Amino acid sequence: MNILALVGSPRLEGNTDFLVDQALAEAAELGAETEKIILSQYDVKPCLGHDECSDLDSCVQRDDAAWILDKFCKADGVILATPVYYYNVSAQLKVFMDRNYFLYTHKRKSQARVVGMIVVAEVEGLEDTAQALKRFIKESFDVEKDSILEVHGYASRLGDARSNGPLLRQARELGRQMVESLKVNG
Numbered sequence: 001m002n003i004l005a006l007v008g009s010p011r012l013e014g015n016t017d018f019l020v021d022q023a024l025a026e027a028a029e030l031g032a033e034t035e036k037i038i039l040s041q042y043d044v045k046p047c048l049g050h051d052e053c054s055d056l057d058s059c060v061q062r063d064d065a066a067w068i069l070d071k072f073c074k075a076d077g078v079i080l081a082t083p084v085y086y087y088n089v090s091a092q093l094k095v096f097m098d099r100n101y102f103l104y105t106h107k108r109k110s111q112a113r114v115v116g117m118i119v120v121a122e123v124e125g126l127e128d129t130a131q132a133l134k135r136f137i138k139e140s141f142d143v144e145k146d147s148i149l150e151v152h153g154y155a156s157r158l159g160d161a162r163s164n165g166p167l168l169r170q171a172r173e174l175g176r177q178m179v180e181s182l183k184v185n186g
C-alpha cells in the first residue's frame, strides 16, 4: 500500500510539514510506502479556465501538475495538508485543486480508499478550511465519510507543532488509522 501526502505550506519544516512527517513516519513503521510532495517545490501553474478540458487529451498547461495528479489518482491513500491562509487552504494547495478540474471533466477520480486531512491555523479558520477541503474530496475521490480522517489544530510560529504533544499524537494516529483502513479495505 502506498500513501501520498501533498503539502500546501511553503514553509519547509513548518507546522504542516512536520505533522505530515509524523503521519507518514507512523504509516511507514506500519508497512506503508510513503511519499511527500511539497507543492511549492514544483511548477504547478494555475488553471486557465478556458473550460475546453473535455475536448482535450491533456491539460494545456505544461508543468509538474500532470505527474503529481497521476500519483494523486493512483495512490491507495492521500493526505491533503495545509495551513489556514485567510480562512481557506493555501494558494499552493488551491492551485493544485483547481488543476484537478481537468480530471473532473474527464470523470476521473483518485482511486485512493482513504483520505487524510491535516489543517493548521494560528487562531481561527479551521472549520472553513476543512469544509473547503471536504467539498474537494467529495468531488475528487470515491470514499465514504468514515474514510476521511481529519487532524486539525493550532500552531503559529515555526516549531509550534513540534512542541504540541496532543497535535503531534493526532498526526501519528492519522497515519496509523490510514494504514488500518487500507488493510481492512483490501
Ligand SMILES: Cc1cc2nc3c(=O)[nH]c(=O)nc-3n(C[C@H](O)[C@H](O)[C@H](O)COP(=O)(O)O)c2cc1C
Pocket: 009, 010, 011, 013, 014, 015, 016, 017, 082, 083, 084, 085, 086, 087, 088, 120, 121, 122, 123, 124, 125, 155, 156, 157, 158
Ligand atoms: C498568508 C497567511 C495567512 C494566514 N491566515 C490565517 C488565518 O486566516 N487564520 C489563522 O488562524 N492563521 C492564519 N495564518 C497563520 C498560519 O495558518 C499558521 O502560522 C500556521 O501554523 C502556518 O503553518 P506552516 O508552519 O505549516 O506554514 C496565516 C498565515 C499566513 C502566512
